[in-house]
Amino acid sequence: MSGFEDSLLDEVDETVRIRLVVNGRKVVCEVAPRHTLVDCLRDTLELTGTHAGCEMGACGACLVQLDGRAVHSCLVFAVQADGATVNTIEGLTESGVLAELQAEFHRRNALQCGFCTPGMLVNAHELLSRVAQPSREEIRDALSGNYCRCTGYEAIIDAIDTVAKARSENGGAT
Amino acid sequence: MKAKAFSYFRAATIDQALDAHARAGDDARFIAGGQSLVPALSLRLQAPRLLIDITHINELRGVTREGGHLRIGALTRHCEMLSEPLIAEFAPLLHAAAPFVAHPAIRNRGTFGGSVALADPASEFPAMTLALDAEIEIAGPSGRRRVKADDFFLGLFETALQPGELITAVHVPLFRADQRFAFDELARRRGDYALVGCGILATFIDDRIDDIRIAFFSVGDTPTRARSAEAALIGKGLDADRIAAAQAALEGDLAPPESDEVPPAMRLHLSRVLLGRLLGRLGEGS
Ligand SMILES: Cc1cc2nc3c(=O)[nH]c(=O)nc-3n(C[C@H](O)[C@H](O)[C@H](O)COP(=O)(O)OP(=O)(O)OC[C@H]3O[C@@H](n4cnc5c(N)ncnc54)[C@H](O)[C@@H]3O)c2cc1C
Ligand code: FES
Ligand code: FES
Numbered sequence: 001m002s003g004f005e006d007s008l009l010d011e012v013d014e015t016v017r018i019r020l021v022v023n024g025r026k027v028v029c030e031v032a033p034r035h036t037l038v039d040c041l042r043d044t045l046e047l048t049g050t051h052a053g054c055e056m057g058a059c060g061a062c063l064v065q066l067d068g069r070a071v072h073s074c075l076v077f078a079v080q081a082d083g084a085t086v087n088t089i090e091g092l093t094e095s096g097v098l099a100e101l102q103a104e105f106h107r108r109n110a111l112q113c114g115f116c117t118p119g120m121l122v123n124a125h126e127l128l129s130r131v132a133q134p135s136r137e138e139i140r141d142a143l144s145g146n147y148c149r150c151t152g153y154e155a156i157i158d159a160i161d162t163v164a165k166a167r168s169e170n171g172g173a174t
Numbered sequence: 175m176k177a178k179a180f181s182y183f184r185a186a187t188i189d190q191a192l193d194a195h196a197r198a199g200d201d202a203r204f205i206a207g208g209q210s211l212v213p214a215l216s217l218r219l220q221a222p223r224l225l226i227d228i229t230h231i232n233e234l235r236g237v238t239r240e241g242g243h244l245r246i247g248a249l250t251r252h253c254e255m256l257s258e259p260l261i262a263e264f265a266p267l268l269h270a271a272a273p274f275v276a277h278p279a280i281r282n283r284g285t286f287g288g289s290v291a292l293a294d295p296a297s298e299f300p301a302m303t304l305a306l307d308a309e310i311e312i313a314g315p316s317g318r319r320r321v322k323a324d325d326f327f328l329g330l331f332e333t334a335l336q337p338g339e340l341i342t343a344v345h346v347p348l349f350r351a352d353q354r355f356a357f358d359e360l361a362r363r364r365g366d367y368a369l370v371g372c373g374i375l376a377t378f379i380d381d382r383i384d385d386i387r388i389a390f391f392s393v394g395d396t397p398t399r400a401r402s403a404e405a406a407l408i409g410k411g412l413d414a415d416r417i418a419a420a421q422a423a424l425e426g427d428l429a430p431p432e433s434d435e436v437p438p439a440m441r442l443h444l445s446r447v448l449l450g451r452l453l454g455r456l457g458e459g460s
Contacts (some may be wrong), residue, residue, distance in 0.1 A: 001185065003190050004183055004185075004190060004193055004197060008181045008183060008195075008196055009181055009198055009201070009224060011181055012180055012223055013179030014181075016182065026434070031179055033179070033181060033182035034176055034177040034179055034180060034215075038210070055216055056213045056216060056217070056454075057209060057212070057213055057280060057406075060279065063279055069253075069279075069282040070278065070282060071279055071282050071283050072209075072279055072283075075208055075209055075213070075283065076208060076212070076283070077182065077205075077208070077212070077225070077282075079182045079184075079227075080182075080205070080229070080315070082184075090345075123278070125374070126278070126280075140364065141273075141364055142278055144277050144278075144364040144365035145278070145279055145280065145365055162350045
C-alpha cells in the first residue's frame with residue numbers, strides 16, 4: 001500500500017528524474033528535490049527569461065504558467081512539477097499571445113531594466129484571459145505582487161489597460 | 175538562499191501520507207501549496223529530511239454540500255474560494271475574505287487547508303473558521319477526528335494538530351437567509367498582511383441580533399474572537415449606542431502585541447474603527 005521506502009530518507013539530495021512539457025516540448029530533467037522550478041528552468045533548461053529576484057514569492061519576477069495558471073516558480077520545487085505543463089516567457093512569446101502586450105509595453109516605455117517585465121507580462125496575460133475588460137483598480141490588484149523598481153507602475157498599467165480596451169473594441173479578437 | 179537537502183515523496187492517498195510521516199518522524203513535513211513552506215525552507219527556518227507532497231491526494235479535493243454544512247477539502251486553492259459557486263452561496267464570508275489573501279499568483283497555489291494548518295495569526299482564513307463556527311476534519315496515525323475551530327488555535331502558529339496529523343477538510347455550517355456577514359481589513363498595501371482584519375457572522379431575528387461571532391486577525395498570537403463585543407450585541411438591535419458599546423468592549427477582548435511599527439494602542443484603535451464600519455454595514459442589512 002505504502003509506496004514509501006525507508007531508504008528514501010537516506011537519499012537526501014539525490015537527483016530525481018522529472019518529466020515536463022515546457023513551452024510545448026517534452027523535456028526530462030535531473031533535479032535535486034531542493035531545486036526550485038526557477039532553478040530548473042534557468043540552469044538546466046537554459047530558459048533565462050524567467051528571472052529570480054527575491055526567491056521568496058515577494059517580487060513576481062519568476063512568474064510562469066504552471067498547468068495554465070500563473071505561479072511563482074521560486075515557490076515550487078521542480079520535483080513537484082513532475083508531469084506538469086509549464087509555459088515560460090519564451091514559450092508565451094513564441095506563441096504570439098503576448099505580442100500586443102509586448103508592443104504596448106515597448107511603446108509606452110513600461111520598462112527600463114526589464115528585470116520585472118517577464119513576470120509582469122505573465123501576470124497581465126493571465127488577467128486579460130480571465131477578465132476581458134479589467135478596471136485600472138483590477139489591473140493594480142492583479143499586479144500587486146509584482147515589484148518594479150525602476151519604471152513606476154503607471155506606464156505598465158496604461159499598457160495593460162490599452163491592450164484590454166483595444167481587444168474589446170475588436171470584439172474580443174485574439 | 176536554497177533549502178537544505180531533503181527527500182521528496184509524492185503521496186497518492188491519505189494513508190500513504192500518514193505512513194510516510196510516521197516513518198520519518200519529526201523530520202517530515204507535509205507540503206500543500208508550498209506558499210508558506212517553501213520560503214520557510216529557503217530561509218532555513220525549517221530543514222526537514224522529508225517532504226511529503228499531499229497535493230495529488232484526491233480525497234483532499236473538492237467542495238461538497240453535506241446536510242447542513244459545506245465540506246471544503248483541504249486542497250481547495252485560494253483562487254477556488256473565489257470561483258467556486260458553492261462557496262459564494264453557502265460560505266459567503268470565505269468568498270469575501272479570499273481576495274484579501276496574498277496576490278493572485280499565490281492564490282493560484284496556496285490551499286485553504288494549508289492556511290488553516292499554518293494558523294498564521296495574520297491570515298484571513300483561520301480567523302474566518304472561528305467566525306463561521308467551523309469544524310476541522312483531521313486524519314492521523316490514531317484515526318480520524320473533528321475539532322471545533324474554537325478549540326483549534328492554541329498559540330502562535332500552534333494548533334490542536336498532533337505531529338503527523340493531516341487536515342483533510344473544513345466543515346462550515348451553510349449560510350442561511352436569517353444571517354448576515356461582513357468582512358474587511360486595514361492593510362498598508364493591497365495583498366499585504368493586514369494591520370488588523372475582522373470577519374463577522376450574525377443571525378438576526380427581525381432586526382435584533384440573535385447570535386453573533388466576531389473574529390479578528392493580526393491582533394494577537396492567534397486568531398481571536400471578540401467575545402465581550404459579541405455579548406454586548408446579543409439580543410439588541412444595531413443602533414449607534416450598541417455599536418459604540420461593542421467597540422468599547424474590544425479593550426477586554428484584544429491584546430495586541432508590543433511592536434515598534436504598530437503600537438498596541440494604535441492596533442486597538444484600528445480594531446475599533448474596523449468593527450464600527452462592519453457593524454454599520456451589518457445594520458444596513460448587507
Ligand atoms: C508574498 C506572500 C504573501 C502572502 N500573503 C498572505 C496573506 O495576505 N494572507 C494569508 O493568509 N496568507 C498569505 N500568504 C501565505 C499563503 O496564503 C499560503 O498559501 C498559506 O498560508 C499556506 O498554504 P499552503 O497551501 O501554501 O501551505 P504550505 O506552504 O504547503 O504549508 C504550510 C504549513 O502547513 C502544513 N500543511 C499544509 N497543508 C496541510 C494539511 N492539509 N494538513 C496539515 N498540515 C498542512 C505544512 O506542513 C506547513 O507546515 C502569503 C504568502 C506569500 C509568499
Ligand atoms: S523570485 Fe519568485 S517572487 Fe521573487
Ligand atoms: S523595469 Fe526594472 S524592475 Fe521593472
